[in-house]
Amino acid sequence: MMANLVEIRDLKVQARSDAGRKIEIIKGVSFDIAEGEIVALIGESGSGKTTIALTLMGHTRPGCTITGGSVRLAGRDLVAMPEAGRQMLRGTEVAYVPQSAAAAFNPSQRLMDQVIEVAQIHKLMSPEAARAKAVELFRALALPEPETIGTRYPHQVSGGQLQRLSAAMALIGGPKLVIFDEPTTALDVTTQIEVLRAFKSVMKLGGMGGVYVSHDLAVVAQIADRIVVLKGGEVQEEGPVEQILHHARHPYPRELLAAFEPVPYASAARFDTAASKRPILEVRDVVAGYGATGRDGLPAKLALRNVSCQLERGQNLGVIGESGSGKSTLARAIAGLLPPVSGKVLLDAHALAPEARLRDKEELRRLQIVFQLADTALNPQRSVGDIIGRPLTFYHGQKGAVRETQIDALLDMVRLPRAMKHRLPGELSGGQKQRVNLARALAAKPEVILCDEITSALDTVVAAAVIELLKELQRELHLSYVFISHDLSTVQAICDDVMVMYNGAVVERLPAAQLHGGAQHPYSQLLFSSVPKLDTGWLDSVPPRVAAL
């Protein structure tokens, strides 16, 4: 009988907080990985999936220690092994593909030198042989120009290519086990599909075992053989992919599955035919861009080319497109953060000044913007109460007790406990931060909220809860949203109309109900067909490069 490649038995990891308190973050986890098998670790943020994946290299993050159990890789226990022994294994037996490839590469070294570094450290082969092997891997990972891509610098390749290069970096030492730590989370759907395809083929070719950490069931369904569902540092359920997808016993995987199914949405105003059809927000032929203004009066890099759209009161407009399509620039142009070169933004049929500083307070109040990353959108040094309270003071002149009551009301509105107003943003979870971010926009009592990818950084279950909240608030406060996203299912879950952007221009507008099947433009079709489905055969069923654009 052949032993398993990895055997984890009763693993316990403890963290020590800066006040000296000890917290058990992994509470006795056991599972196996056979040779050539890919096991997915699924769970929400904080469930311990990355911590477990790191113990497979015998590593824990600073402040954490493995306090019990064993992690056997090819028969050797990594927990009992000295650090020097583990270092020998890293890169040769077990390798790691991080979430953010952009942060994993040194920006000032050529890609090839970084990819073959592992082979040099362990003296596995001569530099020439390593380069030849790297080129082979580039080819296997379907990278363009495999012969010469290694001579480029990290900023000269795209995000998806960089992620595949980091896989090449992991595979160069010929490991038996590869750990993928949410490698496609930061990518948009059209890129994700290519990266997944490359990973799958190279793993199958090499017959390597793998651990795939993710919170996206649909992605995992494509690449993994088995799924381990984690919550609170414990295994909730374990089984083959098909079984988890279709016959999950535990409530948590079911919740994950439920969060995945988009619920078609129609806003209240849709049925209210008597409501005036005057748009609350209108964008007319906006042209905007970055860089110095050229001789033709246009900026060096044009990000919006004659974009027009309108949003009716009480309705929601979805804006989708891949990174670089100009969707965030549109939000910035509407908010007055990037003054357009030409074109107009009208709020309630009244033209707004191009720059935020030239708009009056009342205009600013009615139009609020919520940013993608709550981490950077909240001042880390100010308490939640201060953050939410500032618009109350600024726009409505509220102070003292009135302000405090309003802050409490806003926290109730976004379903956060009132005691949180004394905390700093760093002490909140991702979902809580995004709620604070939203509460700050609501404090202004706006009519239109520009939501710039607000659910992209959240895991599926939390994102679904935020979307639910947005819908409830819309019913209560008669808001209108411009919802910018690259995730089609969230757009579908909340928007009435959807606008597809590509390369700074609007390529298609259609009602959300017709998203599937109704798209005419080849780019929209590519975008819609790239969304992973909860079906293990989906990835293989999609023809490569659905429509060559």
Next chain:
Amino acid sequence: MAPMFSKGFLPSPRRFGYHMNAVGLCAAAVVCFWAVVAVVGPMLSPYPPGEIVDFDYYGPMSSTLWMGSDYLGRDIFSRILMGARYTVGISLAAVCLACFSGVVLGMTAAVVGGWLDTGLSRLLDALNSIPSKLFGLVMVAAIGSSIPVLIVLLGVIYTPGAFRFARALAVNINTMDYVTVARARGERTGYLITQEILPNITGPVLADLGLRFVFIVLLLSGLSFLGLGVQPPNADWGSLVRENIGGLPFGAPAVLMPCLAIASLTISVNLLIDNLPVKIRDRSE
């Protein structure tokens, strides 16, 4: 529950929600000691600092003259106690002046940008390009030496550095989304500077203040050593070293003690800013 402390961590400031390591605590103790000496020192001195009390010069340590006597037979212990007031006081005033003006100008330049930023940066770069000791020499020679002149002079010399430092930090913070949100809300420059940017750069700015304090102590000591600092019969520690430099071949305590005082203050300030108290984030106990 048994308290768990790792090596080097002392529990004392924990109840205030901060912890500080042993090196930081020692350094803080030395800095506090010199601060107290600067305030009450002259009241404790056994002899008037200007009075000749010993018939011998460069006298050794004894029970009556704790740190020996200087080149005129004056009590060195009394003179160090008095010098602390000049060294600590002038340097502190100068460093506050330099950091306040540097940080305010730096943040304004970063937030407003455009011509103001370019103008201020070039002006202060020009000032920075003049060697500091030479500039000090010329200015003192032209205006004459007095305590207010020294404070303003040292402040001006160290403003460009503080400006550069604060501007670099503020430029990074200025691109954060929360500053963008505040701009989109329509906030004025004053609010952006004081409420959004300043709280996020205080840590590094304090570290910079400590470092700059050390430079100023050394420059003041240097100027005094050249005879352009505090004027006799008063003396800061730098002047004490210069006065008694002749005692160096004899290993006289008169020259060693002021040196030790300068070293202990500057090294402690440096260690303190490297080990500032850290806020404990986990307050769930």
